[in-house]
Amino acid sequence: MQTPTLKLRTPYLIFLGDESRPTYAKTGKGIADWRPELCAGQLRLSNDALDLKLPDMPVGVAADAGVGSLVVGTALVGGNIPHNWLDTLCEAARAGIDIVAGLHTRLDSIAVLRDAAAAGGSRLVDVRIPPHNIPVASGRKRSGKRLLTVGTDCALGKKYTALQLERDMQRAGYDADFRASGQTGIMIAGTGIPIDCVVADFISGAAEILSPDNKSEHWDIIEGQGSIYHPGYAAVSHGLLIGSQPDAFVVCHAAGRTHIEGWEEYPLPSIGEVIERTTAIGALTNPGIRCIGISVNTLAVGAEKRADYLAQLSAQYGLPCVDPMIHGTGAIIQQLA
């Protein structure tokens, strides 16, 4: 069966340019943190650039070592790709290494890079471009089990919660795979579909392809997107929920956030509202859907109040509440037993 998901060639050479600010190299750091086994090395254009503690590796060495993809692990803040980047990317492409990025400038819009890739027989992979031939969702019940991370807003840990769940479930003996629905997640997992870039009619179809039929005890841990209460992105969240057919979901939240970020006239929904509506909408394609826990970024609470804050939430909703970066997700996983 044809499965039109993006698939990246591994291992990776993580490209960091001359970026020294951790915030702008989140993607590279995320890959190194969550998939060190996929990272052959890092390529830095300056000694001041962020060090991911991977072997420094020039293009020639990487090509000899069989590196599959140079992955641009830094954000580009406006404008075009700088010349010193471009020289390196072209060199890698000419050496047969795929170039992988999720920049605003499309890689295949740059003539010299196109020429280099043609010469080297390598691919220019823009993780913001979805695969072709995504079908309309069938609604057919698939085999295997699925967990979706959902949120009260964007950018509060849905991807990292899913990755932590995958890690903790695998350690606990579960057969589990992270399924990436966004560009950074795709770079980390080496495969996935950028669901927010799919044409509207095919959102749920893309979600179906993202977590295909599997063994009955297998869990797909699906990276959520946006929030069903988001005035801008709710349709994406809705389509991902319906197509994922999750058996279980975890609500992700950032302590202290009171409004939808960037949409300040919209108050944040309560965790209870998110649980209730996610259950109602998700029941269309999986009547057994249930919430199994709450994952909170507690940075704003502070270490001394964290335990009380989480205990209070847990009592309010009758569900395990964790900060996944601090406690892991073991308490949530116990709900699956």
Place this chain on the structure above:
Amino acid sequence: MQTPTLKLRTPYLIFLGDESRPTYAKTGKGIADWRPELCAGQLRLSNDALDLKLPDMPVGVAADAGVGSLVVGTALVGGNIPHNWLDTLCEAARAGIDIVAGLHTRLDSIAVLRDAAAAGGSRLVDVRIPPHNIPVASGRKRSGKRLLTVGTDCALGKKYTALQLERDMQRAGYDADFRASGQTGIMIAGTGIPIDCVVADFISGAAEILSPDNKSEHWDIIEGQGSIYHPGYAAVSHGLLIGSQPDAFVVCHAAGRTHIEGWEEYPLPSIGEVIERTTAIGALTNPGIRCIGISVNTLAVGAEKRADYLAQLSAQYGLPCVDPMIHGTGAIIQQLA
């Protein structure tokens, strides 16, 4: 302000090819029925072709008469555009007439047609291709009033209900405009956005642009798409609902339909479920949203039982219920007063 909606040049020459089957010429008939004032004439390639009772007009006459667009009013069932069609479309394009279609074959993928359009200075307008530069929805409350038609399923009269509401409201003295969200609707209205072809992140943004700020007493009557209970297309319906910010909605239904058409394992939602969830989701961007009526295609009920059927529904939901093609929508419009 830039408003990236498709805009067609009028008046129209409706192209019917040699199509004699009414079902396959629904688009042409829809335009002639709902916007006769936009139709300068029809172009038929055979005497057996359907007659919309418009003046028959060859391309030369149409060009002299100032026709703006040749609109392909028939469906093409599979395969390529037939040669005898293509000759006529090229002749029109060379004569400076825009070619408008919503076929599976993209007009600009046909070299001879591209050349003809370049020679004539005309446009090839594919109504399935959304305009560029659609923004993410802001969620900002817009001035003016909005009514959205929603449905228990696809293909049961959301477009025609909206058009009938526009017609009846205008006759009753309202300042009202139909807003097209699908390809046939766009051809009828001469403007609109094919919302199901928009990239996922921008669905609600497209809906916001489709019904921009307006005079406080003005009504936009927005063509709905799909159903929020549809396993394939719910995300589109959801995004259109949130971006439209409707003050009022009308539920469209086909009597006798028991399952989602083409998704036979999915039972149709009840009208009550559609009312309840549409109100709940729509409240995010317009807390005042309310259902003002039910529009039913009663073909399956038959003339003798129609009145009883509608009266029973009306009593059940406490709302006016009409078959808009038979009774018009006057009873529903009274709810706006």
